Amino acid sequence: MYVFSASVKVFTAIASVTTAAVLPLVVPRVLALVQQAKATEQATAELRASEERKEALLREVHHRVKNNLAVICSLFYLQSTHTEDAETVQIFQEMENRVHSMALVHENLYRSENLARIDFAEYARALANDILGSYENPVAPVRLNVELEPVVMSVDQAIPCGLILNELISNSFKHGFPKGDGGEIKVTLRRTSGGACTLCVEDTGVGIPSDFDMNNTKSLGLRLVRSLTRQVRGAFELGRVGSRTSAQLRFKVDCYVP
Amino acid sequence: MCPNLHAYRLRALIVEDEALIADELSQRLSRLGFSVIAAVDSAEQGIAIATRERPDLILMDIRLKGELDGVQAADAIRQHLDVSIVYVSALSDDCTVERAKKTDHDGFLLKPFHRTDLQDTIEIAMRRRAARIRGRTQ
Numbered sequence: 001m002y003v004f005s006a007s008v009k010v011f012t013a014i015a016s017v018t019t020a021a022v023l024p025l026v027v028p029r030v031l032a033l034v035q036q037a038k039a040t041e042q043a044t045a046e047l048r049a050s051e052e053r054k055e056a057l058l059r060e061v062h063h064r065v066k067n068n069l070a071v072i073c074s075l076f077y078l079q080s081t082h083t084e085d086a087e088t089v090q091i092f093q094e095m096e097n098r099v100h101s102m103a104l105v106h107e108n109l110y111r112s113e114n115l116a117r118i119d120f121a122e123y124a125r126a127l128a129n130d131i132l133g134s135y136e137n138p139v140a141p142v143r144l145n146v147e148l149e150p151v152v153m154s155v156d157q158a159i160p161c162g163l164i165l166n167e168l169i170s171n172s173f174k175h176g177f178p179k180g181d182g183g184e185i186k187v188t189l190r191r192t193s194g195g196a197c198t199l200c201v202e203d204t205g206v207g208i209p210s211d212f213d214m215n216n217t218k219s220l221g222l223r224l225v226r227s228l229t230r231q232v233r234g235a236f237e238l239g240r241v242g243s244r245t246s247a248q249l250r251f252k253v254d255c256y257v258p
Numbered sequence: 259m260c261p262n263l264h265a266y267r268l269r270a271l272i273v274e275d276e277a278l279i280a281d282e283l284s285q286r287l288s289r290l291g292f293s294v295i296a297a298v299d300s301a302e303q304g305i306a307i308a309t310r311e312r313p314d315l316i317l318m319d320i321r322l323k324g325e326l327d328g329v330q331a332a333d334a335i336r337q338h339l340d341v342s343i344v345y346v347s348a349l350s351d352d353c354t355v356e357r358a359k360k361t362d363h364d365g366f367l368l369k370p371f372h373r374t375d376l377q378d379t380i381e382i383a384m385r386r387r388a389a390r391i392r393g394r395t396q
Contacts, residue, residue, distance in 0.1 A: 059351065066348040067276065070370035074282035077373075081285055093373075103370050111350060133374045 055115060062110040069103040094170065094221075097134060101127055101166035105158045118158045121148035121189055124165055124199075128187050131166065135173035140182035142173065142203075148189040151197050157254050160228040161199065164236075167221040168201035168247045176205020176245060192250075199249045207245050214238050225249075268384065270315040272297040273304035273331065274346065275323045279369070283317050283346070286376060300324035301331035308335045315383065318363075320347040320354060329357045336362040340390060342383040346371065 073096050080092035108123045109115055125146055132144050153161070165187070172185045183204040191197045214222060214236075222238075225247075229236040234251030270292040274280040280297040287294050295311050298304055300323045308316060316335065320328035332343045344365035345358055358366060364383035367375060 063348055066369060070348060071276055071278050073370040074276075074278040077282045078278065078285070096370075096373075100370055100372065107350065107368065130372055133372055136374070 058115045059110060062106045062115070065106045066103050066110065069099050069106070072099050073103075093134070097131065097166060097170060098163060100130060101162045102159055104130065105155060105162055109155060117152050117154055120151045120153050120158055120161065123158060123162065124148055124187065124189060127162060127165055128169055131169045131173070135170070137177075137180050137182075140177075140180055142177055142182060143184045145184055145186040146188075148187070149191050149197075151189060151191060151253055154254050157232055157251075160231045161249075161251070164225050164228050164232075164249055165199060165201070167225050168249075171219075171221050171247070172201055172203035172205060172245070175208075176203040178206065181205075186244075191253075194252070196250060196252045199251075200246060202241065202244045202246045204244055207240060207243075208238065212238075267291065267293045268314040269293045269295050269311070270317065271295055271304065271308055271311065271313040272317045273299075273301065273322065273328060274317065274319040275299040275321070276319075279319075279346075283376075286373070287315075287317075287380075290377065290380065301326035301328060304328075304331045305334050308339060308341060312339060313341055314387065315342045315344065315380065317344050317346050320345060320349050320358070329354070329361055332358075332363055333361045340387065342387040344379055344383050 076092045076096045076099070080089045083089060104123060104127055105118060108118050108126070112118065125148060128144055128146055132142070135142070169185060169187065176185070177183055185204075186200075186202045188200045188202075189197060190200075214226070217223065225236060229249060229251075232249075232251045234249050236250075237246075237248045239246060268291070270287050272280050272283050272287070272294060274283060274297060277299075280299070284294045284297055292315065295313055296307050298307060302324050304316070304318065304322075305326075307313075316332075318328040318332050322328055322331070326334075328345060328347065332345070335341060336343065342365075343361070343363040344367060345363060346367045346369060347354070348369040350368055355366070364386045365379040367379050
């Protein structure tokens, strides 16, 4: 019993001496680590706050862009009310549609989690429905058939591609069904190899004339398509596939997600 | 269209701080047969004129000049008036949409709006209001 008690005393004495010797070395290190952790936590919080501020600012920019585009649409409308000429009114309405196709990109970005990229399939579906709404003929409806694979792209690419799609669908409505006949417009978006994709608009309308020359057309819509195709470094083809008129844009996506 | 639902010419108020958009809305409403009683750019003015003039329809922007926004104005107006309120706004974030949803309103149009969407939304809004009035009188 005495031996045991003595051992405990010796052990306690050694422990006290060791602690006294080690503590001055360990405590500052632990304190430094705690301080470092606090600093890291504060830096992370500041970074998060800065990210949130940036995101809020970017959303505000998209909001203001949409508002300004709405003012431009109002200008077109107000100008169109100063003429009785149906053709001139139609020109202003087409300009409005083009601005709408751009505004829709900002609307999708504004609502998406990623403020720099856009799900083009979702955008194209909304755009196609918008255009259908502005050309809708309840007597002989043109059916819209949309088959779109998911493709994510940057705003720089989405704007010109959206404008191209707007022209192609509008052309199908205007020139494919000039007498107000019913039919079908099919919009497809397919991913192909190497990060490329194909956007295609086909219609069952009257078809393009056999002597039609894409490079010498006076149509503003197709001239816009030609220029914008150059901008996205794509290739455009317009022709007939069986009984359908087919317009096809092939281009490489700048931020492709398989 | 809509005015045929009623024996008298329907009256509309526009609360919008972009003057050109207000002009467009005013002209489009006139073409649809409405009598536009005023176009104002703040929620406070909107509440005052709506209370005094008791319009049938209010096209309400959300971000406005002044202290209050369009959602607060719509809420204040609908507390004591049965008027169709259609929001016309470029704001479409979840927070704003949720706030707007909680108020009594008959439509939400995103700017820039399509001409056909404006007409359809107003027509539905006026039909909803007519149904409410019929429901009360039966």
